[in-house]
Amino acid sequence: MSVLKVSRDSYHHGNLQEAIIQSAIKLIRKNGPDHLSMREISYEVGVSPSAAYHYFPDKDSLVRGIGQHLFGELASMITKSIEKFPGTSARASKLRFREIGRAYFKWAVKEPNLFRLMFGGFCSSDEQTSYKEDASYIMLKKALDDLVASGAMPSKFRPYGEILAWSCVQGASNLILEGHLPKNAFEDLLDGLELALGVK
Amino acid sequence: MSVLKVSRDSYHHGNLQEAIIQSAIKLIRKNGPDHLSMREISYEVGVSPSAAYHYFPDKDSLVRGIGQHLFGELASMITKSIEKFPGTSARASKLRFREIGRAYFKWAVKEPNLFRLMFGGFCSSDEQTSYKEDASYIMLKKALDDLVASGAMPSKFRPYGEILAWSCVQGASNLILEGHLPKNAFEDLLDGLELALGVK
DNA sequence: CTGGTTATCTGAATAGTGTTCAGATTATGG
DNA sequence: CCATAATCTGAACACTATTCAGATAACCAG
Incomplete structure (x- = not known):
């Protein structure tokens, strides 16, 4: 898995929800809708694995969105x-x-x-x-x-x-x-x- | 996850390949093609998680089959x-x-x-x-x-x-x-x- | 019936997964 | 400037695919 952290100056991300969506789209394009990984998204966005759950109750709702x-x-x-x-x-x-x-x-x-x-x-x-x-x-x-x-x-x-x-x-x-x-x-x-x- | 072991008299299963396929179909019908779990198949069939890999190199080839x-x-x-x-x-x-x-x-x-x-x-x-x-x-x-x-x-x-x-x-x-x-x-x-x- | 060969299956281990939650951090409004 | 609320972290839990050395038993030659 690629661990390409996006640079982030502050503790708060700023626009995490949108960043998650964009990263998810990118990963789905590469790996398919199954094989989407919440953890890979967080690594890409440069955030802890649990951060996404503040915006999406679970993986399925992210995908639906x-x-x-x-x-x-x-x-x-x-x-x-x-x-x-x-x-x-x-x-x-x-x-x-x-x-x-x-x-x-x-x-x-x-x-x-x-x-x-x-x-x-x-x-x-x-x-x-x-x-x-x-x-x-x-x-x-x-x-x-x-x-x-x-x-x-x-x-x-x-x-x-x-x-x-x-x-x-x-x-x-x-x-x-x-x-x-x-x-x-x-x-x-x-x-x-x-x-x-x-x-x- | 249901742990419904199928009765098996001997160490060898007898017809494991077919049993795996049938169990996989059953589980896919219930849970969808994503959410298919190799381990759940083995539990259902009454066999160890690694047994299936004698017949299918990986999960994807089982699904393709x-x-x-x-x-x-x-x-x-x-x-x-x-x-x-x-x-x-x-x-x-x-x-x-x-x-x-x-x-x-x-x-x-x-x-x-x-x-x-x-x-x-x-x-x-x-x-x-x-x-x-x-x-x-x-x-x-x-x-x-x-x-x-x-x-x-x-x-x-x-x-x-x-x-x-x-x-x-x-x-x-x-x-x-x-x-x-x-x-x-x-x-x-x-x-x-x-x-x-x-x-x- | 015996012994070796081979196919079959187990157990344990590795590395990765979704998800939860108490607590740390920081932005924001009074 | 401080309290509150929003945001994010770290560690944990239960689960996943996959590998591999070794246990087991079927099978076949003698």
């Missing part, structure tokens, strides 16, 4: 990716729709261990927080509305748009990540999805 | 589920296709922790074993061929059949399991998939 944080990161990544294609034309709508899927997949491939943390049962969503309030879901919804409004997609498919698109992209990302499908399969999936949904 | 085993279980579950709908009619083809998805989802819901083990990065597939040799994949392929042959699906969607169907079902199962979509969304997904693929 990071999960929440990552869903926000993914959403802002998607937001940024579709800013390149503004406008109400059918062409722009189609590009935005496709880009949402691509951004989702790119995130999964670039950060496999964070993706596993988000969707691997380490931070299951409670019933309280509805998926409908999720920022990514709202963007997908709007992209589908735009597709229909611009005439790029027949309205008969609209009711199934969210669930089909999200499930497809999630499933393909998952399967490719774990080696059950080749990496180049993702563009094929998007082609197939658009063909099936009559997007043109 | 169990993953392989579970893919076989899932495939045989699917096989059994479509035996109810034999024949070459369009109706039978359609029922088989739908039943494959349903069986996959049922497995995920009935055994969430085993599903997480299979697709959560605990036993990533190596490049050697191609997905094309997977029994479930072969069944899906045949179901799609039957759909086209019986006239229940336009052939223009055929090239995307495997990846669309598998990704959809995998993604929806994953998302529902982790609380990102409601349980009743799965039948909607199948409706949408069949509508989009022109299955009728």
Whole structure:
């Protein structure tokens, strides 16, 4: 284990909670959501093993908190990716729709261990927080509305748009990540999805 | 931790490797793929903590082995589920296709922790074993061929059949399991998939 | 039936883990 | 400036994976 103590001038750390989260994310990226060690975090942050328990009741809640944080990161990544294609034309709508899927997949491939943390049962969503309030879901919804409004997609498919698109992209990302499908399969999936949904 | 020793008459266990696997599956079902403990397995099986290392070099290879085993279980579950709908009619083809998805989802819901083990990065597939040799994949392929042959699906969607169907079902199962979509969304997904693929 | 070989399992040890808690330290507000 | 509250430490407990020398028993040749 690396014992890279971060320099600290005072007895109090200053911003320990955030430092713990950042260190945890870094370690999860390297070692996976399982294999995260509270003690390794404290060594990295330069603090005693018990200090973290002032901010997180246990390891699982730290992991869950990071999960929440990552869903926000993914959403802002998607937001940024579709800013390149503004406008109400059918062409722009189609590009935005496709880009949402691509951004989702790119995130999964670039950060496999964070993706596993988000969707691997380490931070299951409670019933309280509805998926409908999720920022990514709202963007997908709007992209589908735009597709229909611009005439790029027949309205008969609209009711199934969210669930089909999200499930497809999630499933393909998952399967490719774990080696059950080749990496180049993702563009094929998007082609197939658009063909099936009559997007043109 | 439960210390339920299995009775053993002799110094040698007799079938320790299989007993370890079965106990591991049982414990993973209860506690999840992370939280699996080698020591708890040995206590359950009634053997010393180091005995397991005669059959598995470490915990990770035991988990990977169990993953392989579970893919076989899932495939045989699917096989059994479509035996109810034999024949070459369009109706039978359609029922088989739908039943494959349903069986996959049922497995995920009935055994969430085993599903997480299979697709959560605990036993990533190596490049050697191609997905094309997977029994479930072969069944899906045949179901799609039957759909086209019986006239229940336009052939223009055929090239995307495997990846669309598998990704959809995998993604929806994953998302529902982790609380990102409601349980009743799965039948909607199948409706949408069949509508989009022109299955009728 | 005997004795040696080999597979199998034990016991103890090492090093690392999550978590708790009494107490030490320091920031902060009156 | 001092009391209070927030923050962090150190030591402890019970647990974990993994290694390895040695104990045990199955098996097989004579």
